[in-house]
Amino acid sequence: MIYAFGNYELEPQRYELRCLDVVCDLEPQVLELLGYLVQHCDRVVTKQELFEHLWPTQFVSDATLHQRLTAARKAVGDNGREQHTIKTIRGRGYRFIASVETRAAASAETAAMARPSRPPNRLPRLVVEREHELTDLHHRFALAQGGQRQTVLISGEAGIGKTALVEAFAARLEGEAKPWTGYGQCIAQYGAGEAYRPVLEALGRLCRSPDGAPFLSLLRQHAPSWIAQMPTLLPVDERAQFAQALHSVTQTRLLRELTEALDILTTERPLVLVLEDLHWSDESTLEWLAYVARRRDPACLFVLGTHRPIEHLIPDHPLRTMVQELCLHGHGVEMKLDYLSEAGITAYLAHRLATSTPPIELARALHQRTSGNPLFLVAVVDDMTRQDRPASAVNRIDPLTMDIPESLRQFIAQQLDQLPALDQHLLEAASVAGATFCAEAVAAGMAQPTDSVESQCDTLARRGHFLRANGVEEWPDGSLTARYTFIHTLYQEVLIDRIPPSRLIRLHRHIGIRKESGYGQQARDIAAELAVHFRYSRDIERAVQYLRDAAQNALQRSAHQEAILHLRTGLELLPTLPDSPLWRQHELAMRTALGPALIATQGYTTPEVEHVYTRARELCESMGETTAYFPVLWGLWIFYNNRGSFDTARELADHLLRLAQQDDALLLQAYHALGNTLFWCGEFHAAQEVMDQAIALYDAEQHREQAFRYGGHDPAVCCFGHGAVGLWARGYPDQALQYSQHAVDLAQSLSHPSSLVHALGLAARVHVLRSEPDQVLACAERTIAIATEHGFIQPLATAKLRQGWVWVGRGRAAEGIDQIRQGVNRARSIGAANVLPVYLARLSEAYAQVGQVDEALTAIDDALATIRSCGVREYEAELYRLKGGYLLQLGQEAEAGRYLHRALHTAQHQHAKSWELRAATSLSRLWQSQGKREAARDLLAPVYDWFTEGFDTDDLQHARALLETLL
Incomplete structure (x- = not known):
């Protein structure tokens, strides 16, 4: 049936919309939508009806439907405002309102006879003007x-x-x-x-x-x-x-x-x-x-x-x-490469027509009509010489009569129409098999003998008709078949758009099944390709399985972005399947694989990480699944821990410990989790004890996979790194340096980029605390290089923040403060509350260095508000000390003294001797200015005398210099 309206004719069976006999270039799904509206022009079609009848097994969003509707309107000269053809009925749906006439379509044989019988064009290799x-x-x-x-x-x-x-x-x-x-x-x-x-x-x-x-x-x-x-x-x-x-x-x-x-x-x-x-x-x-x-x-x-x-x-x-x-x-x-000039076209014609003086008018006309596009040029000249006319006859062709199509895509479609129907069907099947394909796969799609398909492809390739030979391919089942490549990928694109949906589904299904059979137990090696075939053949069960396998292949190569795409696609397809224990198991497996990939590329605290693991936990509990329960709880722990929800994180860490009692590998991760939470809560001694237990269980070879399965970094690297910061806080600056270096060395030996940037970030923190800007900058620059290469967004922002902190101290204040602000904003935007107070402290220090004390106080107050809201205590004492120092600069001596006392008491409560030394030094200096020299000495001396290492660090040297003035 043909539907005519205005200057348009729509023939749904052939997937064609024609305007004044010119075929419009539309995607199949846009034609499906237009055809459905035209065929039901007597009534309003609801949005839900379109979803159910046109794409019953696909997930199609409202935005996608809107895009297809816009494309359909544009194709028939309509638009969303005037709506002369397709009208939106607000709240109800859409209606095709143009006047429609119908008539029977010509038979396939009649249509074939009506088409001009011209041999297809050949594409010789052009090197003129190159x-x-x-x-x-x-x-x-x-x-x-x-x-x-x-x-x-x-x-x-x-x-x-x-x-x-x-x-x-x-x-x-x-x-x-x-x-x-x-x-x-x-x-x-x-x-x-x-x-x-x-x-x-x-x-x-x-x-x-x-x-x-x-x-x-x-x-x-x-x-x-x-x-x-x-x-x-x-x-x-x-x-x-x-x-x-x-x-x-x-x-x-x-x-x-x-x-x-x-x-x-x-x-x-x-x-x-x-x-x-x-x-x-x-x-x-x-x-x-x-x-x-x-x-x-x-x-x-x-x-x-x-x-x-x-x-x-x-x-x-x-x-x-x-x-x-x-x-x-x-x-x-x-x-x-640029398009050919008129001179270049002249040179091509001279070679092609075997004449030293091709007509200037012909070269000029070809240049005007093809813009010097070599593919256009070759196709047109091939068309001119299709009847093997002598060069002299070609030279007499009137350039103005050349029939040049409006677009290359339409021109290719015309070339295809000139082929015998059997060749068209073969090329269409080949386009589904791929830009490079083997005859065995195409034969399966067409239900034809392989040798017959090979012979047909060889004939096309020898003539240069759309294909070229590309060696042979052997499958694991022993099949040995010829391989071919489309001369230009545009051919494949045009071909695949011509295939009616029902046949496209069949081709994908037959090709997918044959390749699956041919690869047998090695089918996982081509999982991404098989997933495409089964997805578009609507065999969603197979598609989901191969998407999962393709993701695992990508994860084994640390190709996180590819893995995420495969897993997201699989999860989008799953709701189209009937609910069953098998598919819930698939969903659980895909979500537990997606979590670490998201963490590695986007950070710990993005909402998708929480959604992925929350849904995975629901699945575990509804299915009674125990194997996946530990990594799922771990994923939730790492999310809440980094969001600063430490009550929830502590509960999850305790739950992990209960689950892990009979398994050393799980126990290692449980200690890793608990020690990390205790660290952020400021319980440095308890955190160190737990993390040392994790380190004692760790074996680099045995536990190498842990970094891939849990949170994106190695557990021992994390425990050494956070242990280093904790050792500094407890008063062991030299041991902190040793732990930090051990974390970096271990990460390097594992050749695991995510673990290395984690270790370098914690090493930079230790160097900040030890007032070593050169080392901070070295760690930051190394992290920036690795994070940029691998797409690690959060480590990159943190490293640039620390780079900016060093720049401020070296006279590049504006650049440095801007970098620090960007790091703060990044942490705030993704909800990384655990690190936000430290980042804000860096920002306040930068403002203070350039004399912007009010801005420094604002940053500190922001940090203190964060610790009150989420309970992160690791940097609390230093925040009070910094605020006291800024208040002192503003002349608010009494208020400053109260904050310095608070810093001292907080550090003493946490048994954090380095924080206590800083607070005692600041408070003693205040008392010295107030004439309380003896009280100042009595406060500072016992804290200084406690230390047994780190006497070359700035903190201990400043404390000693102050004590000498108090004698």
Whole structure:
């Protein structure tokens, strides 16, 4: 059935909306919405009806529906204000109000006969007007041969010739230096893709190449964690052994291991690593690329990437940030490709038409109509020569009669329509299988013999029709099948948009089932891909399972962002399944995996962390689940502890202790939790006893996984780090330094970035307390580098705060205070009440240093209000002492004395001798000014005499200098 209204015709069966016989480019779901409204134009359609009939098994938000409705209105010349076609009935729904006529659609055979029968276009490799770029690439390759690693990122619009330039460069190298050359392709994903996918693809191709045996041997020796991710390269009896290399592997280790391996590999032979379409890359690949580009060690390595212009990417796209950073600091260069000039088109025509003097009018018309886009140009010239006319005949074509489509997408659609129906169906199935696909998967989608599909693909590839051959692929079940790649990803995009929903579902289902069968017990290796197939085939049960597996794969590689995307998608899908113990178990597992990933990337106190663990606790209690109960309670503890809800945190820590009595690994974490809570409550002696019990239970090898499962950092690192701050407070500044260094050394040995930034942050606190700004700055700068690389938001803000504190003392007051304020605001925004008083103290000290005493007092009062509201007592004595000092500067001597007394009594109550020494020193100095020299000496001397270490620290030296004036 065809529905006609105004200048438009809608044919739902073909998923086509036409305006004056021109097909409109619309997403399938927008066409579904428009079709449903047109077919029910006699009544109001409610929002709920649209959800239930159009997307019954998908989660579609109101915002998404609004976007699709806006797109439908725009397609038919309507808008939200005037509403001549689609009217919003407030409070009820929507109605299609334009006049609609219906008529029967032509049969498929009739429609096929009506279409022009033209052969599809061919895409030869264009290198005209690229000599400058080729020369530059060869120059940089020569530098790489000399040991100066090179990273070149080629950017340009789709179809501009990025891949053609890369292939022309590589072809010239084949006759010269004969380097190792590996190709990896990023592909568009519906969700988070497999971490390091293009890098793994490039390494796998190199290892399988005819001369790849030495490359494989070197990788086996120097990069076992990467070989473990490509098990098909290994004999069956060795796969389990190498799989151990992935056990608790960290992202830092993966980055360093491969980079160092490539440094060694390139001592024998240069390596060119090509990574295409980086705008679709997973974040882990971009992190590796940035890491290897910034490395300064010599290597004969040339990394060549292609991507679409960063100007067209969203502002927070990770590729945009990476390219800007690399180019800014001279770690890489961006080579921007422009469209062809009229002269370039003339040169292309001369080559293509085998004539030295192509018509100037033809070149000018082509330039005007294609804007010099190479993909347009090649397609148009192919179309002109489709009947194998001699060059002289082509030269006489009137340029004004050339039929150029309005957009490349529409033009590609026309090219596809010219193919036989069988080829169209094959390419549509292939587009579902991926930008790079194998014949076995497409055969499964089409329910056709594999050899028949291979033959059909070979024919298309030989003619350059949409596909090119891309080697062979072997699956774990022994299937050996040819692999192909779309010549341009736009072909895949257009094809997949043409497929009716019912067929799209079928294709995803058949391809997913066949790949699942082909990989068998190794199906988890391609979990992200299978999750996409089963999600879009509406096999939600399988999709959820593979999303969970894909998240685990990502977490094993410390690819937290990819893991979060997989887990969030899985959790969104679960409510569409009938409630059952199995799916509640899946939800629980995904939430317990999501919690640590969120903590590592967003911090301990974001609302999503609380929501994830609260729901997980409800599931545990409703299911009687005990195995997951401990990590779930731990997640809640870490949230409330860092939010400053210490009564709740203490209850949870006690509960953890009760659960852990029969298990040393759990007991370690329970002591970790309780000791940490006691520390923030100012119970330093009790906290030290508990944390020492945790340290006594700790074994680095046995408990290496704890950092991944609980809260994002290693328990012993945390206990040593917080123990160091506690030791300082109790009056042992030298032992505090030793504990602090031990925490940093342990974190480094674990190669766990989150633990290292945690240790460095606590080390910086110790150096602040010991008045050692050089060391504070060193810790802060090191933390900033690591946190920036791995996306650790809260540690980054804290490190910049401490950096600012040092800057203020070195004359950079405005910059420093601004950095401290930003750290305070970040802590306040995420509700990190446990650290807020300390941060506000740093801010008050900065204000006081520049003479802004009123602002300093305001910051201290804010800090004191925080400790009254949440009960964090760790810094309480110092806050009272600082306020007393500021009041004294304002001449309020009596009030200042009361706060100094309060600081002294608080420190004595906490048995915190370092805080007591500071308070006693300040109060004694006040009494000295009041003529109470003997009382001042009697107060300070016994506190000073208690100390047995740390006599080179500022606090003890100041106290001694004051005592000498009181004799």
